[in-house]
Structures are given as structure tokens and as C-alpha cells.
Amino acid sequence: MPWKAPLADMQFVLQHWLRAELAWQAMPPYADIDLDLATQVLEEAARFSEQVLAPLNAPGDRQGCRLDDGDVRTPEGFAAAYRAYVEGGWPALACAPELGGQGLPQVLDAALQEMLFASNHAWAMYTGIAHGAYLCLKTHASDELQARYLPGIVSGETLPTMCLTEPQAGSDLGLLRCRAEPMGDGRYAVTGNKLFISGGDHDLTHDIVHLVLARLTDAPAGSRGLSLLLVPKWLDDGQRNAVYCDGLEHKLGIRGSATCALRFEGASGWLVGQAHGGLAAMFVMMNSARLHVGLQGLAHAQAAWQYASAYAWERRQMNAPGQAKGAADPIHLHPAMRRILLELRVRTEGMRALGYWAAHWLDIADASADLAQRAKASKLAALLTPIIKAVFTDLGFNLASKALQVFGGYGYTCEFAIEQTLRDSRIAMIYEGTNEVQANDLLLRKVLGDGGEGFALLLVELRQETGAGEEGDALRRVCDTLEMVLAKVQLSAANDPEYPYRAAGDFLQLCGTALQAYAWARTCRCIQALPVDAPQRLEKQESARYFFDYLLPDFDRQVAAIDAAAAPLPFIHQPF
Amino acid sequence: MPWKAPLADMQFVLQHWLRAELAWQAMPPYADIDLDLATQVLEEAARFSEQVLAPLNAPGDRQGCRLDDGDVRTPEGFAAAYRAYVEGGWPALACAPELGGQGLPQVLDAALQEMLFASNHAWAMYTGIAHGAYLCLKTHASDELQARYLPGIVSGETLPTMCLTEPQAGSDLGLLRCRAEPMGDGRYAVTGNKLFISGGDHDLTHDIVHLVLARLTDAPAGSRGLSLLLVPKWLDDGQRNAVYCDGLEHKLGIRGSATCALRFEGASGWLVGQAHGGLAAMFVMMNSARLHVGLQGLAHAQAAWQYASAYAWERRQMNAPGQAKGAADPIHLHPAMRRILLELRVRTEGMRALGYWAAHWLDIADASADLAQRAKASKLAALLTPIIKAVFTDLGFNLASKALQVFGGYGYTCEFAIEQTLRDSRIAMIYEGTNEVQANDLLLRKVLGDGGEGFALLLVELRQETGAGEEGDALRRVCDTLEMVLAKVQLSAANDPEYPYRAAGDFLQLCGTALQAYAWARTCRCIQALPVDAPQRLEKQESARYFFDYLLPDFDRQVAAIDAAAAPLPFIHQPF
Incomplete structure (x- = not known):
């Protein structure tokens, strides 16, 4: 069945959950x-998304990209879809009006991104980095560079890339070797090899603007010696710049996305921001980019829920317990399938509320009239980002796998969309910082690093929904426990420097469960605004019950894991 | 790196864990x-496995099978590998000497299967069903049919298939429509469509023997009206029988395995066992076949552990906490990677002990001189089978995904074997009864169905290892809790017929964790027989600690889930 956008729930989140208008x-x-x-x-x-992107999703996966004499050819229809995207003004959605943007809040961009990724993850890889690059250039590039390149990014005439990874340097940017030598005229000659560059070359736009991390000649070693350079595919004199696509990766999924090995051979580049200030320039786009990746997890979970529920309505097998004897029942009536389908719905809708909430905090941080609110929002967004990135992408993949189970043998064949969802969803756990890197970022930097201050802010937010009902009580217990856990973690970390590295993954998952408890407690309050007999209200109520009855017990397991990590962690003495 | 067989641990299990010789x-x-x-x-x-099968694994996946004018062509090298397999006498390994077999115990066949599936799952699909078909024919077929077909299966000259699934009938065999009409000469004309038939056609052997579930003309409706028929590809007069391969499935994984849609058009067949006794005839092979699928989970976990640990030795990123400052460390020193690698090793070795233990019970059930032991072993094997099938295959896939994380972006590319492991491993959660079907089989039929008698036998076995040490104490608590849980489940099931269907999945996982606790408690006892300074002894000791410290807390979550399932489970009122 064709993919459909989850508009009703998106509107519920904006109108009732966030009360966005206010x-x-x-x-x-x-x-x-x-x-x-x-x-x-x-x-x-x-x-x-439904009419242009979704129909290209499976064909794009089958066809993939190819390298044609050094030029990348994207799957049939991708370039035309991009032209429609540009004509629709979508690249400009959340850009500033004074730069040609539409000036809409990021929360709407989050909903847009969810739809793009759900309908065609591979295609959306080409556009996914654009907003982050826009923010990065807007904040750090010189006026000349902005004047030359920002309008093209805002209009969509040009697409940017982020060139970080090298063969020897993935999570560890300190190992980057790519170098940039001053050419004496304000330009730098950029030389080196970059790997896994999404959209490193393609036929969607004429020019491509690479944002490249490299070392200047006099750079110190490690990650503090990195500078950011803008390297266009085409120079203003009409010459091709010395950037070459040496190969495309064959991948588990997102096969319509060109993942390129790029070779820079003294390519002309311009410094963005300060010399040796490359990491700072990159960090500007980090929260936005990582939130986008988290939204991919939501997108895949949504697609998985949609596909599985439709199939469970059609497929009949066996008599379900409690149903009238006779013909085989639709499988959504079988308890094991109901559990999977409910988890898909509950997790998806919980993620949507939380993901948009995080985007909303980014908007407050950017645009609130109240400066104190801005500061708070900025801290909260920084704290939420690694949780959302890792928890959502874990869920995106795991829920795709659960949904696949609903299809039985059919799910394992390429004829059903769920097979591609499983493959596509897996990458999001890896890129833009692996989920293990996110966990360290959360616990080591964001929680322990600021003495628990940001975390305390988050707890204040969570406690807003502990007011009423069983759900409020459950959330209060969650908050009390979180406070205790943090104190314990701080103590253990002080005595044992390795401890937080052992506990980081579980701590992140614990926070993820707490956030979902918050989401559903808040939902229980918000649905009071819906008519008593609205089907959405009943469904949300039942979803909340399912969350608190069947899923919240994860929390205690995660608390136990925090304690368990106090035990010594053996080393691996030899590989197999 | 090339795949290597885990011989040292296999020998440990046989010699020390099972004391197999005795x-x-x-x-x-x-x-x-x-x-x-x-x-x-x-x-x-x-x-x-290392020299013949493993080198064909990735090429076979890339090449896949093709349908060439109605005949299936397997990937290059598959047929030659099969000839080598036959020449090695492997099909006969666990067959009776009086039928030309080697008369070795099933526990050795389990080790063989593990190696075949780890080195080349797709290839091993062609041979995987042979032993089950052998058992089925040996037990149920007429003397004439046995004389005609068993020697070919034992020697490997012929390969069998199992033809159960039809487009409308997967988990629900009662919906099968394929029919068999007596032809008056002892033959039946078999007509119908079968789906997802592994090795339904191929070029490994000349003849193929299909075991087909169908309905005789006078059959009652539902699953009690099924009969089993043997339908060869070739008739003895040299004519091709009317069985046609209409298509091959394009699948997520095991792409070198021909998954066929078969059309029977009045094909000649012979009844195996009683009319309408098809299910009983099938059940003979069930425990053996489901154990084999469980071993696929072990095989993939083993391969994943092997690939990930080798890569973690080579790859250097960042300074690990507690290591000398300076160059980037091999990633196996980073706590997050250590946790993944330890879990891979611990789960793999625990599964191996348990999987071979189950095969050993099958041997006792078949061959013990003590009839009471046989009866007990048979009950235990029946109880262990669904747990092993579902828990091992869940782990095979989930651990492949964890291992993939160790590779970062490289893991997502087709250049590293782990990508294929992830895809191949996913099918085992579905076929030979989905893991949801296994859970219902365990709780509804095997545990509640016999009033807890078989389960009590299992507890007696588990309690054998509660004797000594912290591990013994932990296992005792597990056993005590299991007893309590069972009593609770029995009570709830009596009051609420839907309850066990809601709780079945969690109950199965709970049993899986208990079995792993048993495996590691028993391992702690068995390693006393190893030299004090043997590296294997230290590793096992550390693995056991990791299991009890970091992984056993799953048990309490699973107990909580059993309680949670007492809560009502909402229905899905509409698909998305």
C-alpha cells in the first residue's frame, strides 16, 4: 500500500501537545x-512526499547510484523530484527571510524532515544536510563567502556536503589528515581523501559545496588543529575544481543515496570561521543535524507501523483467542501481533511528540523574546539531542524488525516495503556520531560535564507533568529515581574514572524511557482538550495505558544496569 | 578476515560441559x-566449512540464484561444494548404519550444522532439511518407499524439501488447499501451489524429493485433514513429474538459497504415513528441524563475534580511558566496545553449550539404554526446542546488529561480512514457525498443556548447578523465581484465557535467560577441570562474571513483564 503522511498526529502534537500557536x-x-x-x-x-518521493523509494533502492566516468548518476526520477522540491520552496522553509527563506520555525521543518525520510530516506540524504550547512555558514563564514554561497543553498540551486570522515578517522576526528595550504590569494589548496560522503557527487544540482575539515600547514595535532573549508565543485571561472569521486559504497540500505569516496587534489577552498576553529564551526550544525537523524528513526518507525498495521488488517491466520470460532481471524486480533502493533503505535507517537518538542526548544533558543528562556532552551536542546539521536534510531531499526515479523515470510522478501525500511533504518544508528558516541556525549559532557545543571533543568520540565492520575504518579517515581541515579552516577564517576564510560549506554536508554514516560503523561493531560468521543482520544488513552503497563518496566531494568556497571568490565585478551 | 571454526569451544562443550564420552x-x-x-x-x-563453503558465502550472496527456463541455477561453486559434501560422507553423519549412515550422535551433527550455517547459511539451506526428512521417512514411510528413497537421502544423491506454506497459509496450516486425489494405482495426483519452498528446485542433485502437505479428497477441514505425500521431481520411468518452479523470491538475505514458488499440477505422489496423519508425520522432524534453526542463531552470533573482535583489534580510534595517553587505542579497549564484544562472546558460548545440550538430550531420547532416561530426555528436548529456536534466532540477529556497530560506517557497506550476517540471520526468526508461534507452543502447549510436568523436569536439571559460589546462588534465585512465576501464570491463565497469549513471548524470553544462567553456572563448575593458568579458564571465568553482573538483570525485567501482561491489552481499532 502507498505510504501516507501521519498528518492527524502531527497536528495533534502541534495543536494540543506543544500548543505551538501560543x-x-x-x-x-x-x-x-x-x-x-x-x-x-x-x-x-x-x-x-506521498506523490513525488514515495513512488521513487523502492525503484531508487533497486536501481541505486552509478559512477559514470567520474560523475555520479542518481536513480531515475531523483533529479526531477529535486527540481519539484526546489520549485516548492522547501529548501528555504526554515531559513531567514532576509536571506530568501520562508522564516518558518524548526518544528515545522522537523515535520517536513519526518515525511521526507519516511517516504524516501535515500533521496532525503541529498537535502538532509542543507539546513545544517546553512546554519554553519550563516554563523561562521565571512560576508563575502555568505554572499556568494548562502543564496544558492537557501534556494536549493546548490547542495552542500559535510566532509569529515577519512579512512582512518571516523569517531576520532583528531586523526584527520586532510590538509589545506594557503595559496597566497586568500584561497587554500585542499588535499586528502574523504570517505562516506553523502551526496559527495550527484546530478541533482550543477554545483556542490563541500564543507571540509582539514589541517592548515601550521595546525596543532589532534582535533584542536582542524579548520573548516568551503570547497565548491565548480570555480567561478567555470573550471572544475580538483575534487574527484573515486567510488561509491555498496551498502545495506539507502542505496539511492550516493555515498562517495572523494579525493581532493589541491582543490581551491576558502576558510570558514577561524583557523583551527573547524570543530566550533561544525558544532553549530550538530544539534540540528543530530535531531534530523533522530527524526529518521521516528520516520522509519512510522512507516513500519503503517505497513504492519495495514498488512495485519488483510492477513488472516488462525482463530484468535476470545473471537467467534470459525474462519481464521485478521492477525491484528492475535495478542502477539497486537503487542507488536501497539508498541509500534505507542513508540512512534511518543517519539513524534518528543522529537517535535526538541525542535521546538531549538526554536525557543533561537527566537524567544525572553533571553532567560533562550538560555534554558539551548541547554535543554543540547541535552535532548544525543538522547533523541540514539534512542530514536535504535527504535527505528528495532521497530522495523518487529514490524517485519508481522509479515512472516513475506516480510523477508523485497516485494514488501518493510524489507527496505529495515535496511535503510540501520544507518541512522551509525552516522552523525555512532550511538555509542552519543551516549558518551550525553553522560560525560552534557550531564557530568556541567555538574548536573542541565539535567536538573530537564527534571524540572519532566516534573510539570507529574500532577495528575496514575500516569502522573508513575512519572513522579521516574523523576525521583532519575535524581537518585544521577547522584549515584556522580559519586561512582568521582571514584572510578572508567565508570561513566561503562554506564553511558544504559544511562542514555534510561533517559529515553523517562522521556517517553513524560511524553505519555503529557499526552494524557493534552487529550482532555479533545471531544470525549473522538477516536483519537480513545486511542491515545489506550496507547498511554499500554506504555505504562507494558513498556515502562524497561525503566527498572535500565536502573539496574546503572548499578550493574559498577562491576568491573573485563578486557578482551584476544580476538576470536 | 576468513571465517574460522570455533573448534576450541566446541571441544570444551563436548569434553567438559557435557562430558560426552561418558x-x-x-x-x-x-x-x-x-x-x-x-x-x-x-x-x-x-x-x-572453512575451505569450501566460506569462500562461496559472499560471492553466492552477490550472484544469487536464477530461474533458467524453469530450472533453478544456484550460484557458481555451490554444486561443486555439494559434491564435496557428499564425497565427505556428511549427509550420512547422524543416519543409522543399517541405512548406510555413519551412526554418529546428533550432538556432533549440531556442531556440523553450526559450522555449515556460520560459513554459508544460504548453501546450508539445501542440506539443512535432509536429516529431518530422513527421520520423517524412517518413522512413517512404507517399507517400499523407504527402500526407494531413503538410501538416496542418506548418501546425498537426492535432496528433499518440505512443502508446507501456501500463499494463504503460513502459520495456519489449517488453511492449506493443496489436494491429493487417488489415482487408483497407489499413487496420488497432487495439485496446488506452494510458496517459500527452500531448495524447491536447484542444480545440486538430479532428483529432488518433495514432502508435501495436502488434503485427500475425503479430508476433514482444518489441520486434522492434512496428509503427507512424497512427490519426486523425476519419476522412475524417466519422465519429469508435474512439479514446476514458477518463481524465485528476492530476499533480504540467504540470496544463494533458492526460495521457490512451486506449482504441482497433478504430480504423482505417494502417501507417507496415515491418511489425514500428515501433521503427526511432520512432527517427527520438528524438534530436529527447529533445533537446527536455533543453531543458525548461534552460528550467526559466532560469526558476528569473530568478525567484530578481529576488526576491533585492527581499528584504532581515540584514547581509551585508563590507557596510556598518546596514540589512538585499538577500539576493543574502549568500554562501549568491550561491552559489545563481551556480550557477543558470552552469548555465543552460552548458546553453544545450551544448543549442544539440547542435541544431547535428543541423543539420550533416541539411544539411551535407560528407558526412563529416554522418556525424560524426550520431554526436555520438546520443552527446550521452542526456547532455543526463538531465543537463539533473536540473539543471532540482535548480536549481528550489535557487532555491526563495532565497524561503524564500514559495517554498513557490503565489503565487510557482517553486513551479510545481519541480513542472513533475520530469516531464522521467521521460518520453521515464527518466534511468536514458538512462544505459544512453549507456554500454551508445552508448559500449561501438561500441567507443568515437563517444566518441573527442567527445573530439576537447572537446580543441579545451584550448588556452589555466587553463580550457584544466582541460579538458585532464578529457579525459585521461575517456580513462583509458573504458579502465577497457571493461576492467571485459569482466570483469563487470553492471558497466556499475552504473556507467552515474555515467558519464553524469561526461560531463555534462565537457561543462560544455568549455562554459565555450569561452566563455572566445568572449568575447574582446566589447568589453573589456561587462558580458556580465565576467559570463561570472566565471561561468567560478565553474564551475572551485566546480563542477568534481564531476568527481573522479564519477570516484571509476566506481571505486566495481566493488564488488559487494547485492540487496534483501525490500521494507520
């Missing part, structure tokens, strides 16, 4: 935006 | 087998 009134740039406009934008994005 | 002395058919012979067999199997 919130936007406190943000001067968004003060005029109302829900009607937001709905129009979402409906347009849904139409584009 | 046990075989109590089984008349195996009384002469000693560890030296067993070792020779395993070493030969390792050589074949």
Missing part, C-alpha cells in the same frame, strides 16, 4: 504564524 | 565413540 506568539519572528498556516505547510509537504 | 557409554549405538573420533569429525567439518 508559543510562537512569544517568538517575534514567528508571532504571525498560526495553526492554519502550519497545517497548509504540512499538507503541502505531505502531498510532495 | 554419556555416550550409556547409549549403546554410541558406546564406541570417543572424544578423539569426535575431534576428528569436527576438524574435518571445520576444514570443509
Whole structure:
């Protein structure tokens, strides 16, 4: 069945969960935006995703990309879809009006991204980095560089890339070797090999703007010696710059996305930001880019829920317990399938609320009239980002696998979309910082690094929903436990420097479960605004019950894991 | 790196964990087998798997099978490998000597299967069903049919298939439509469509013997109206029988395995066993076949552990906490990677002990001189089978995914074997009864169905290892809890017929964790027989600690899940 955008739930999150219209009134740039406009934008994005992108998803996967005499050819239809995307003004959605953007809040961009990734992850890889590159250049590039390159990125005439990884340097950017030598005229000659560059070459736009981490001649060793350079595919004199695509990766999934090995051979580049300030320049785009990857997890979970529920309605096998004897029942009536389907729905809708909430904090951090709110929002967004990136992408893959189980043998064949969802979803656990890197970032830097200050802010937010009902009580217990856990973690870390590295993964998952408890407690409050007999209200109520009854017990397991990590962790003495 | 067979641990399980030589002395058919012979067999199997099968694994996946004018062509080298397999006498390994077999115990066949599946799952699909078909025919077929077809299966001249699934009938065999009409001369004309038939056609052997579930003309509806028919590809007059391969499935993995849609058009067949007794005839092979699938989970976990540990030795990224400052460390020193690698090793070795233990119970059930032991062994094997099938295959896939994480971006490319391991491993959660079907089989039929008698036998076995040390204490707590849980489950099931269907999946996982606790408690006892300074002894000790410290806390989560399932389970009112 064709993919459909989850508009009703998106609107529920904006209208009832975030009360976005009211919130936007406190943000001067968004003060005029109302829900009607937001709905129009979402409906347009849904139409584009459903009608243009979704039909290209399976064919693009089968066809993949190819390297044709040094030039990358994307799957049939991808370039035309990109032209439609540009004509629709989508690249400019969340860019500033003074730069040609539409000036809409990031929370709407989050909904757009969810739809792009759900309908065609591979295609959306080409556009996915654009907003981050826009932010990076807007914040760090010189006026000349901005004037030359920002308008093209905002309009979509040009697509950017992020060139970080090298064969020997993935998680460890300190090992990067790519170098940049001053050419005396303000330009730098960039030389080196970059690996796994998404959209490193393609036929969607004429020019491509590479943002490249490299070392200047006098750079110190390690990650503090990195500079960011802008290296275009084409120079202004019409010459091809010395950037070459040496090969495309054959991958488990997102096969329509060109993952390139790039060779820079003294290519002309311009410094973005300060010399040796490359990491700082990159960090600007980090929260936005990592949130986008988290939204990929949501997108795949949504697609998986959609595919599995439709199939479970059609497929009949065996008499389900409690149903009238006779013909085989639709499998959604069987308890084991109900559990999978409920988990798919509950996790998906919980992630959506939390993901948009994080985007909303980014908007507050950017645009609130209240400077104290901005500072708080910025801290919260920084804290939420690694949790959302890792927890959502783990869930995206794991839920795709659970959904596949609903299809039985059919799910293992390439005829059903769920097979591709499983493959596509797996990458998000790896790129933009592996989920293990996210866990260390969360616990070591964001939680222990600031003495628990940001974490305390998050707890204050969570406690807002501990007011009423069983769900509120459960969330209160979660918050109390989190506080205790943090104190324990701080103590253990002080005595045993390796401890937080052992506990980081579990701590992140624990936070993820706490956030989901928050999401569903808040949902229980928000649905009071819906008509008593609205099907959405009943479904949300049942979803919340399922979460608290069947899924929240994960929390205690994760707390136990935090304790367990106090035990020594053996070394591996030899490989197999 | 090339795949290598885990001989050292296999030998540990046979020699120290099972004390197999002693046990075989109590089984008349195996009384002469000693560890030296067993070792020779395993070493030969390792050589074949490493040198013949493993090199065909990735190429076979890339090439896949094709349908050439109605005939299936397997990947290059598959047929030659099969000839080598036949020449090595491997099909006959666990067959009776009076039928031309080698008369070795199933536990050695389990080790053989592990190696075949780890080195080349797709190839091993062609041979994987042969032993089950052998058992089925030996037990149920007429003397004439046995005389005509068993020798070919034992020698490997012929390969069998199992034809169960039809497009509308997967988990629910009651919905099968394929029919068989008597032809008056003892033959039946078999007509219908079968789906997902592994090795339904291929070029490994001239003849193929299909075992087909179908309905006789006078059959009652539902699963009690099924009969088993033997339908050869070639008739004895040299004519091709009316069985046609209409298509091959394009699949996520095991792409070198021909998954066929077969059309029977009045094909000549012979009844195996009683009319309408098809299910009983199938059940003979069930425990053996499901154990084999469980061993696929072990095989993939082993391969994943092997690939990931080798890569973690080569790859250097960042300074690991507690290591000398300076150059980047091999990633196996980083705590997050150590946790993944330890889990891979611990789960793999625990599964191996348990999987071979189950095969050993099958041997006792078949061959013990003590009839009471046989009866007990048979019950235990029946109880262990669904747990092993589901828990091992879940682990095979989940551990492949964890291992893939160790490779970072490289793991997502087709250049590293782990990518194929992830894809290949996923099927085992589905076929030979989905893991949801296994859970219902365990709780509804095997545990509640016999009033907990078989389960009590299992607890007696588990309690044998509660004697000593912290591990013994932990296992005792596990056993006590299991007893309590069972009582609770029995009570809830009596009051609420849907309850066991809601709890079945968690109950199965709970049993899986208990079995792993048993495996590691028993290992702690068995390693006392190793020299104090043997590296294997230290590693086992550390693995056991890792299991009890870091992994056993799963048990409490699973107990909580059993309680949680008392909560009502909402219905899905509409698909997305």
C-alpha cells in the first residue's frame, strides 16, 4: 500500500501537545504564524512526499547510484523530484527571510524532515544536510563567502556536503589528515581523501559545496588543529575544481543515496570561521543535524507501523483467542501481533511528540523574546539531542524488525516495503556520531560535564507533568529515581574514572524511557482538550495505558544496569 | 578476515560441559565413540566449512540464484561444494548404519550444522532439511518407499524439501488447499501451489524429493485433514513429474538459497504415513528441524563475534580511558566496545553449550539404554526446542546488529561480512514457525498443556548447578523465581484465557535467560577441570562474571513483564 503522511498526529502534537500557536506568539519572528498556516505547510509537504518521493523509494533502492566516468548518476526520477522540491520552496522553509527563506520555525521543518525520510530516506540524504550547512555558514563564514554561497543553498540551486570522515578517522576526528595550504590569494589548496560522503557527487544540482575539515600547514595535532573549508565543485571561472569521486559504497540500505569516496587534489577552498576553529564551526550544525537523524528513526518507525498495521488488517491466520470460532481471524486480533502493533503505535507517537518538542526548544533558543528562556532552551536542546539521536534510531531499526515479523515470510522478501525500511533504518544508528558516541556525549559532557545543571533543568520540565492520575504518579517515581541515579552516577564517576564510560549506554536508554514516560503523561493531560468521543482520544488513552503497563518496566531494568556497571568490565585478551 | 571454526569451544562443550564420552557409554549405538573420533569429525567439518563453503558465502550472496527456463541455477561453486559434501560422507553423519549412515550422535551433527550455517547459511539451506526428512521417512514411510528413497537421502544423491506454506497459509496450516486425489494405482495426483519452498528446485542433485502437505479428497477441514505425500521431481520411468518452479523470491538475505514458488499440477505422489496423519508425520522432524534453526542463531552470533573482535583489534580510534595517553587505542579497549564484544562472546558460548545440550538430550531420547532416561530426555528436548529456536534466532540477529556497530560506517557497506550476517540471520526468526508461534507452543502447549510436568523436569536439571559460589546462588534465585512465576501464570491463565497469549513471548524470553544462567553456572563448575593458568579458564571465568553482573538483570525485567501482561491489552481499532 502507498505510504501516507501521519498528518492527524502531527497536528495533534502541534495543536494540543506543544500548543505551538501560543508559543510562537512569544517568538517575534514567528508571532504571525498560526495553526492554519502550519497545517497548509504540512499538507503541502505531505502531498510532495506521498506523490513525488514515495513512488521513487523502492525503484531508487533497486536501481541505486552509478559512477559514470567520474560523475555520479542518481536513480531515475531523483533529479526531477529535486527540481519539484526546489520549485516548492522547501529548501528555504526554515531559513531567514532576509536571506530568501520562508522564516518558518524548526518544528515545522522537523515535520517536513519526518515525511521526507519516511517516504524516501535515500533521496532525503541529498537535502538532509542543507539546513545544517546553512546554519554553519550563516554563523561562521565571512560576508563575502555568505554572499556568494548562502543564496544558492537557501534556494536549493546548490547542495552542500559535510566532509569529515577519512579512512582512518571516523569517531576520532583528531586523526584527520586532510590538509589545506594557503595559496597566497586568500584561497587554500585542499588535499586528502574523504570517505562516506553523502551526496559527495550527484546530478541533482550543477554545483556542490563541500564543507571540509582539514589541517592548515601550521595546525596543532589532534582535533584542536582542524579548520573548516568551503570547497565548491565548480570555480567561478567555470573550471572544475580538483575534487574527484573515486567510488561509491555498496551498502545495506539507502542505496539511492550516493555515498562517495572523494579525493581532493589541491582543490581551491576558502576558510570558514577561524583557523583551527573547524570543530566550533561544525558544532553549530550538530544539534540540528543530530535531531534530523533522530527524526529518521521516528520516520522509519512510522512507516513500519503503517505497513504492519495495514498488512495485519488483510492477513488472516488462525482463530484468535476470545473471537467467534470459525474462519481464521485478521492477525491484528492475535495478542502477539497486537503487542507488536501497539508498541509500534505507542513508540512512534511518543517519539513524534518528543522529537517535535526538541525542535521546538531549538526554536525557543533561537527566537524567544525572553533571553532567560533562550538560555534554558539551548541547554535543554543540547541535552535532548544525543538522547533523541540514539534512542530514536535504535527504535527505528528495532521497530522495523518487529514490524517485519508481522509479515512472516513475506516480510523477508523485497516485494514488501518493510524489507527496505529495515535496511535503510540501520544507518541512522551509525552516522552523525555512532550511538555509542552519543551516549558518551550525553553522560560525560552534557550531564557530568556541567555538574548536573542541565539535567536538573530537564527534571524540572519532566516534573510539570507529574500532577495528575496514575500516569502522573508513575512519572513522579521516574523523576525521583532519575535524581537518585544521577547522584549515584556522580559519586561512582568521582571514584572510578572508567565508570561513566561503562554506564553511558544504559544511562542514555534510561533517559529515553523517562522521556517517553513524560511524553505519555503529557499526552494524557493534552487529550482532555479533545471531544470525549473522538477516536483519537480513545486511542491515545489506550496507547498511554499500554506504555505504562507494558513498556515502562524497561525503566527498572535500565536502573539496574546503572548499578550493574559498577562491576568491573573485563578486557578482551584476544580476538576470536 | 576468513571465517574460522570455533573448534576450541566446541571441544570444551563436548569434553567438559557435557562430558560426552561418558554419556555416550550409556547409549549403546554410541558406546564406541570417543572424544578423539569426535575431534576428528569436527576438524574435518571445520576444514570443509572453512575451505569450501566460506569462500562461496559472499560471492553466492552477490550472484544469487536464477530461474533458467524453469530450472533453478544456484550460484557458481555451490554444486561443486555439494559434491564435496557428499564425497565427505556428511549427509550420512547422524543416519543409522543399517541405512548406510555413519551412526554418529546428533550432538556432533549440531556442531556440523553450526559450522555449515556460520560459513554459508544460504548453501546450508539445501542440506539443512535432509536429516529431518530422513527421520520423517524412517518413522512413517512404507517399507517400499523407504527402500526407494531413503538410501538416496542418506548418501546425498537426492535432496528433499518440505512443502508446507501456501500463499494463504503460513502459520495456519489449517488453511492449506493443496489436494491429493487417488489415482487408483497407489499413487496420488497432487495439485496446488506452494510458496517459500527452500531448495524447491536447484542444480545440486538430479532428483529432488518433495514432502508435501495436502488434503485427500475425503479430508476433514482444518489441520486434522492434512496428509503427507512424497512427490519426486523425476519419476522412475524417466519422465519429469508435474512439479514446476514458477518463481524465485528476492530476499533480504540467504540470496544463494533458492526460495521457490512451486506449482504441482497433478504430480504423482505417494502417501507417507496415515491418511489425514500428515501433521503427526511432520512432527517427527520438528524438534530436529527447529533445533537446527536455533543453531543458525548461534552460528550467526559466532560469526558476528569473530568478525567484530578481529576488526576491533585492527581499528584504532581515540584514547581509551585508563590507557596510556598518546596514540589512538585499538577500539576493543574502549568500554562501549568491550561491552559489545563481551556480550557477543558470552552469548555465543552460552548458546553453544545450551544448543549442544539440547542435541544431547535428543541423543539420550533416541539411544539411551535407560528407558526412563529416554522418556525424560524426550520431554526436555520438546520443552527446550521452542526456547532455543526463538531465543537463539533473536540473539543471532540482535548480536549481528550489535557487532555491526563495532565497524561503524564500514559495517554498513557490503565489503565487510557482517553486513551479510545481519541480513542472513533475520530469516531464522521467521521460518520453521515464527518466534511468536514458538512462544505459544512453549507456554500454551508445552508448559500449561501438561500441567507443568515437563517444566518441573527442567527445573530439576537447572537446580543441579545451584550448588556452589555466587553463580550457584544466582541460579538458585532464578529457579525459585521461575517456580513462583509458573504458579502465577497457571493461576492467571485459569482466570483469563487470553492471558497466556499475552504473556507467552515474555515467558519464553524469561526461560531463555534462565537457561543462560544455568549455562554459565555450569561452566563455572566445568572449568575447574582446566589447568589453573589456561587462558580458556580465565576467559570463561570472566565471561561468567560478565553474564551475572551485566546480563542477568534481564531476568527481573522479564519477570516484571509476566506481571505486566495481566493488564488488559487494547485492540487496534483501525490500521494507520
